[in-house]
Amino acid sequence: MATKKRCQELLHLALRDDPGKLHINMLGGCSLSNGQQSISDQVIRSKKPWLLLEFLIAFRDRELSQNELIEAVYPEGKSENPVNALKTLVHRIRAMLDELHFSDSKNMILQTRGTYMWNNQLNFDVDTELFDQLYTAALESDTEDGDRMECLLAAAHLYSGDLLPKSAMESWVIRLSAYYHSRYLDAVSRLCDLLRRQSRFEDIVTVCRHAVDIDPYEESLYYHLLCALVDLGRHQTALTVYKDMTDLFYREFGVTPSDNLTSLYREIIKSIHTVETDLGVIKEKLREDTAENGAFLCEFEVFKDIYRLEVRAAARTGESVFLCLITLSSAEGVDVPVKALNTNMDRLSSSIKYSLRRGDVYAKYSVAQYLLMLPTITYENCEMVLSRIIRRFRKDAPNCPLQPTFSIQPIDMVL
Template sequence: MNGPTLQVQMLGQFTLRYGDRTISDSDDRSRRVWSLLAYMIYNHGRSFAQEELIHLYWSNGEKSADPGNALKSIFHRIRTALDKLQPGLGRLLIRRKAGRYFWNNVIPLSLDIEDFEAHFHAAEAAGDDDVRLAEYQAALALYAGDPLPRMTDEIWTIPIVAYYHSLYTRTAAGAIELLEKQERTAEAVALCHQAIHIEPYQEDLYEHLMHGLLRTGDMKGAMSVYEEISELLFAHFGVMPSETLRTLYRQATRTVNDRTLTMDEVCSQLAEPAPHGGAMVCEYDFFKILYRAEARSIARNGHSANICLLSISGKDGEMLARRSLDPAMNNLQVLVQNNLRRGDVIARCSISQYIILLPQANYENSRMVADRLVSAFYRRYPHSPARLRYTVQPLT
């Protein structure tokens, strides 16, 4: 059939464009109308018995006195929506024959998820790096987001979203590696930022991003990226970033001057910018360094030091829900920082624990400090569901 191509976007949104007219699932229409329309288009090479579609949409416990007529009503509304693109288009595209519904492919159809997948497979099959990168980039340009974002609670979309999301991460990773190979660092960094927006939990992307930022000399940017992924992993999984990311973070924090410094300049750089009246708070990695330095010191001078592990749990020892744990941990950090000496050091070492270094304190005094912190927390937050326990151990 002569005429324009029906352009369908499913990545990031669901939109149909025919000529100069557009309809979208953001329009004020029934969710089931758009879901069934998307299902028909995604499976535009198949036909469906009425029973199959009824099972798809009415098998989750939702009741209908007459699902057959309800299905016909939905198809009528789909045809009415398609008619907005061109009068009569709905009846032309949504057909029924021998009791089966099907999408009529008489009008050329351009489906972005099919184009995306085609570019991905072309990239994987290419033997030349430039061709492979061009295909990866063409695929990435189409990926405006995961498929059908307004339909994520539909059972049939779950494997589709997972499949294309996986293809996207492989596409982004392949393109980033080729850009790095060609030393196109700025483009690799920009792509990492885009990919993290879609896949925020893949540590490999943060690793590539930190590498790129370090190459460009953006140490603060690399540190910020580490802090972002660290907070994200703590918040959602209760784990720390990988050793590779921690190594990159330590590399980013190193400052090497490109000229000879005076003693005054060195002292200025070493000084704490805004010293706090209480204990020092640092990242766990830096706590390890301070711990080892203190251990060397007491091995030489014979002084004593202790570490205290403060843990938060629920009343019966179970893990607190995140809505209670997060504020409790934040409150505990502030309280501990304000109630310890300036020479003490604290760091968060797990999702529900702080580790405290108490230099020049014996075991009995360290236990008294811990008891005082626990009592102060309960006085300050008497209605908190959090329960504190501690362990004190001599530094060795």
């Protein structure tokens, strides 16, 4: 019962609707508001005063020496007179805080015996502290699922972004940011599991879209999002999310989705269609949006199905079909940035597309490779086609630091 009461108290605090209280945000940016007036690092651009204010609030549980504060604000020792510079910054912060017209604005920063400290006797709250308390309450063993879910929902809502993004490169911010970010991802994962049990799929979509905006590189968020979209019957939206995710991962990190997500993608493809008796409607759905020239670029999972179909057809007809792999390789010891690799892979894709026939198919196999299928030609002709692709690529990308190579094998004609 005590845990339930504590959860209710925290949920009330998370609403932050007390006009007499100073609300401090550190997640997604730094701002202070008393309901009537507010100051924010988005409006006031002078960095040093904000950095010092953020440090004082973040470590408000203790007195901070002048040396600690100077090291935090001037880690490279650029100030010629750091003690006077610190006093000037404190004066500028107090002037900023005066704009809140808060009753105790003069006493927000305490100074005693050469130390400074945020005044913890003020009527204030901090979003990071509320987030931590909600997260901790949700994980208590005796918290009921309903309260657990509400605490996690409130925590996810409070987390409007990573800690102090304008000071993200400061060493002390990096440590704290990693702590809160890790807790946020865990909170979202636990929350999605609880929401799924109650079939609250729309809420999962809302939570995960917000989370993906904050961390677009966390694969687990996409998994929860895609599952919820499938449960809602929004398969086309799920496919769009999957494609955007794979494009992002390819371009930023040069990685492919995990087997877990790839399997989910295949399930989405299988379940995307409903019963339809009008063959004309089905033909319309099958038709390409635009009559493009050149070969057909598809996802690797689709390529696998086409390959298996070609194997069966070749076993029946005896026609030759070749599987080809084109690879972009860097010279030994040469490190090519991911952006440069992506740019040249796009150029290689264009060279493949417009060097092949409309009936040919190819797919991206890895961050630096494309797979092609070339039917009804000889091995020698296959070599000629691939050489033509490479010549076209070298013409389109004369300064490319990568070397294109290819390999060829006939497909296995297995009945």
